[in-house]
Amino acid sequence: MTDIQPARGTHDLIGEDQRRHHHVVETARHVSGCYGFEEWITPIFEDTRVFSRTLGETSDVVTKEMYTFEDRGGDSITLRPEATAGVCRALVTNGLTQSLPRKVFCSGPMFRYERPQKGRYRQFHQIDIELIGPSEPLADAEVIACGWNILKALGVHADTVLELNTLGDQDSRAAYREALVEYFTAHKGGLSPDSLVRLERNPMRILDSKEEQDRKIVAGAPTIQPHLTEAAAAFYTKVQEYLTRFGVPFRENPRIVRGLDYYSHTAFEFVTSKLGSQGTVMAGGRYDGLVAEMGGPATPAVGLAAGVERLAMLLDAAPLAPAPVAVVPIGDEAEAAAIGILQSLRAAGIRAEMSYRGNLRRRMERANKIEARAAVILGPDDLMQGVAQVKDLKTGAQEAVAIPDIAAYLT
Template structure:
């Protein structure tokens, strides 16, 4: 008898007794986004591979190891989207939504990354994203954080999540910091694991993200990004912290907080929890 075909590992079915929870969460999140003036944009699941190589960065873990890429019948390289921002920016440029305009957009759907399936981390996962174009001040960062804080209140999970903040400054500031960090890591290369030694030469700020407790202890003496910020980024971050304080949003500044994709500047934030095991980031 032929073996039954099963779902691909890390790509899960959601049965009727589970989809009711999905619908409630999705409806709640959409309602908050609409109240803040965000409009839905629906994006293709498949994009041209160079879109992600350019936007996310060829030296990132996502592009190096995790994308589902393939050649179509014309020989073009296509990729199942591993995240939503690159496609949203591509659509905004292609359809003339961004030039001299402000846009508040949101999208939702499946994303794909090839990695070892484990609790809370799947090869097909579902994300909702919100993007603001045409504004650069700390007030729009504060708006996004306040919006997400309202999500948690609406879902009655505020007590289980906490906010961490950092600034990674401008491209020039990160270049200065990268040089100092690589120098520090080079002095201790014999204490780094294989993954961190690789990242030290390709994407050194990702070493700060390590889960290895021995290297986390070593990084206590590493230079911190905030000491290398440009003046504009320093003012931007200070203003954001002031706005969050006025709004009554508690936060912790985490100098090791970075993002794994190359298109980020200035503010980075994560809502984290201790209720999900090692995969503790709820939103970022």
């Protein structure tokens, strides 16, 4: 044992973990591809301002969760805590605001300095979908539908509900905020200490409180509905209509508030009951102001992100490791010939392995251990006859096959 430990909140993906992870990302890549999203790969670190400017000065992510450091040139660098800001930056710096809409798929590691627990890590992975350009509610619905289909393709949708809300436009929000401050100030005495802070900084967050004493007060709090401008209300209604068209079931939840400040209009979360308090498995919303804040032209956009680790945990069964074919030579002469067989199998697209040492018995044990589906046994006698014994390791059936025919036989 060494005294070197993995850094806190990081984890290695090996074996089954890797297969689950890979399956989630592959599925998302494929499904989003069907919706016309194309993959971008953006840097995992950015100029700190990319995040500090956009995520909200008071958000937890910016105030205490960012991995920020100064590089050797004295620039402030931050490991990305989420993908959207980087995608918007890439859109602007590549001049792509001239060719909209853009439909972007991203995946990769994100970093947040938090206390690790189940489904929460300091380096974790997200899949991310951004639809940049359209201001129409159809776009919101399409992004959500794509997310829903990813969950379906993964087989985890049964335990998941889509909770939907609107945060309204600028005017709606301002009016609503005022109403909330008025209401919560009147009930100030009953609020939890945390919520008193929220009242100062971002009163909408109180709605999301899980504190028992807050919940009673929150239950009586005004909703945004009466404060929505006509346009914002109409937009929200449209999103719901389209969702129904896309066949996505949802439940309205007027308490949904996202953790990042850049959202407006549509906000949503896919929540599962199976993951304890880390039940949010996929979430997103509309962020019409973000591209402009990055220095680009005012550009509407919607997007979502999902936690790969959380989805991987929800998967019923881990994808199986592909079963190889084991080539088993007996003696040096056979080994030399076996290399030819090995390569012909691989050239035919068959996963094939030969161990590096051991007598027949050892090699058969080894074949069993790697869960080979078949063994190609090649001894001096076989070699003389130009055949190999191909044994099915499930059934135990064995047959002599002419060496040139082995690849076809095993396909």
